[in-house]
Amino acid sequence: MSIIFKYLIWILLLISAKLAGQDSWTLDACVAYALENNLQLKDYSFNTNSNEETYRQSIRNLLPTVTGSGNYVINFGRSTDPFTNDVVTTDFFSNRYTLEGSVDLFRGFQKMNNIKATKLLYKATQEENLQQRYLLAFRVMQAFYDIRFFKGLVAISKEQMTVSQSNYDLVAKQIELGLKAGADLYEAESLLLTDKLNLTQSKNQLAAAKLQLIQEMNLEGTSEIEIQDGLNHTMEPENSPNVQSDIIYAEAKEFMPMLKAQELRVKAAKKQLAIERGSLYPSLSLFSGISTGYFETTRDSLGVTVPFRDQFRDNTSQFIGVSLSVPISNGWAARSRIKQQKIEKLRAENNLKVQEQLVYQTIQQLVQEYQSLEVEREQSAQKVQAQELAFTIAQKRYEKGLINALELFTAKNLFASAQNENLQVRLRSEINQSTLEFYRGLPVFDIE
Numbered sequence: 261m262s263i264i265f266k267y268l269i270w271i272l273l274l275i276s277a278k279l280a281g282q283d284s285w286t287l288d289a290c291v292a293y294a295l296e297n298n299l300q301l302k303d304y305s306f307n308t309n310s311n312e313e314t315y316r317q318s319i320r321n322l323l324p325t326v327t328g329s330g331n332y333v334i335n336f337g338r339s340t341d342p343f344t345n346d347v348v349t350t351d352f353f354s355n356r357y358t359l360e361g362s363v364d365l366f367r368g369f370q371k372m373n374n375i376k377a378t379k380l381l382y383k384a385t386q387e388e389n390l391q392q393r394y395l396l397a398f399r400v401m402q403a404f405y406d407i408r409f410f411k412g413l414v415a416i417s418k419e420q421m422t423v424s425q426s427n428y429d430l431v432a433k434q435i436e437l438g439l440k441a442g443a444d445l446y447e448a449e450s451l452l453l454t455d456k457l458n459l460t461q462s463k464n465q466l467a468a469a470k471l472q473l474i475q476e477m478n479l480e481g482t483s484e485i486e487i488q489d490g491l492n493h494t495m496e497p498e499n500s501p502n503v504q505s506d507i508i509y510a511e512a513k514e515f516m517p518m519l520k521a522q523e524l525r526v527k528a529a530k531k532q533l534a535i536e537r538g539s540l541y542p543s544l545s546l547f548s549g550i551s552t553g554y555f556e557t558t559r560d561s562l563g564v565t566v567p568f569r570d571q572f573r574d575n576t577s578q579f580i581g582v583s584l585s586v587p588i589s590n591g592w593a594a595r596s597r598i599k600q601q602k603i604e605k606l607r608a609e610n611n612l613k614v615q616e617q618l619v620y621q622t623i624q625q626l627v628q629e630y631q632s633l634e635v636e637r638e639q640s641a642q643k644v645q646a647q648e649l650a651f652t653i654a655q656k657r658y659e660k661g662l663i664n665a666l667e668l669f670t671a672k673n674l675f676a677s678a679q680n681e682n683l684q685v686r687l688r689s690e691i692n693q694s695t696l697e698f699y700r701g702l703p704v705f706d707i708e
């Protein structure tokens with residue numbers, strides 16, 4: 261019976277472990293969920309859809325316009341008989357029906373340029389939407405690594421508290437044996453309480469980091485999330501010579517959505533300037549139509565009003581014509597719009613230069629940080645080893661009564677500080693390398 265019971269316990273443990281593994285999130289899973297559920301990102305998608313419809317409508321504007329109209333008019337008092345053109349004073353009514361179509365033959369290429377401009381703006385919003393997806397992915401990555409950092413900080417705090425608890429127990433035992441005074445226990449207790457406070461603060465910071473990730477992902481119905489460490493993005497040594505600002509910037513210009521979006525907006529501004537210049541040209545349009553009507557005063561030889569069906573057929577007329585419009589003067593409004601659009605084109609070109617400068621400066625900072633972190637990572641690892649050795653020696657000396665609790669506390673804090681610094685440097689290095697890989701066009705995130 262006991263064997264069966266142990267077997268069931270083992271199965272339950274396996275199932276619990278499997279469920280726990282399913283509840284842990286990788287970085288890619290967090291990014292994918294955020295891209296699907298972030299509300300701010302959906303707003304950018306709506307903007308893209310709106311610009312797409314604007315572009316499609318600009319194409320439909322090339323189609324002819326067709327209008328139909330009809331009226332019902334009652335004439336009374338002194339009026340003109342539409343059938344005989346005589347002036348009459350009797351009341352009568354009439355109906356008119358018209359179907360007319362028109363198409364622009366020439367309008368200074370405004371419609372064609374509008375199609376090109378709206379298409380460029382639509383593509384620009386697509387790139388901007390992609391840029392926002394990347395920014396969201398980086399925010400999720402930062403929150404993800406914050407959790408990893410504070411998890412490491414909690415582990416370090418627990419180690420420190422375990423040491424303090426062991427020292428407290430040792431001092432209590434030595435007091436029982438009469439080897440130490442009671443005051444030494446207060447010092448050991450003070451150090452233990454300090455480490456407990458540090459552990460509590462680290463757990464609170466970890467909870468805040470988890471909340472930040474949950475909010476970025478828009479993960480509803482929970483206030484707790486568990487993450488997996490995942491793979492580190494570490495550049496190979498042979499690729500290190502390519503970590504140069506100019507090389508990475510040249511690679512970034514080929515795909516960076518924010519730069520491509522601004523380049524498209526510059527091209528769109530040029531087309532919009534051509535649209536405004538097109539308003540200075542004459543416009544030519546072709547129109548045609550058909551009309552008919554019914555008049556109460558239309559009578560036959562017997563003085564009887566002709567029926568509606570006969571009049572609808574007999575009064576039908578067709579027309580066709582061309583319309584030429586030549587702009588002569590509109591208070592200099594067209595010239596003013598052209599000047600304004602020239603300014604917008606210059607502004608778009610300047611914004612492109614600003615974006616390029618911003619990207620280049622960001623890459624410069626990342627490269628400088630990469631070089632600094634490479635040195636810091638090696639030195640911090642050496643510092644951890646040295647402080648660990650110093651703490652181990654101090655612990656043994658404390659146990660033998662060669663140093664006091666304050667000296668041990670100092671050595672322990674220096675060791676914990678070195679561990680903290682090393683953890684920070686390693687995680688900063690991972691984020692830095694992932695960011696540099698992104699600017700080089702490498703697939704850091706699975707974003708379509």
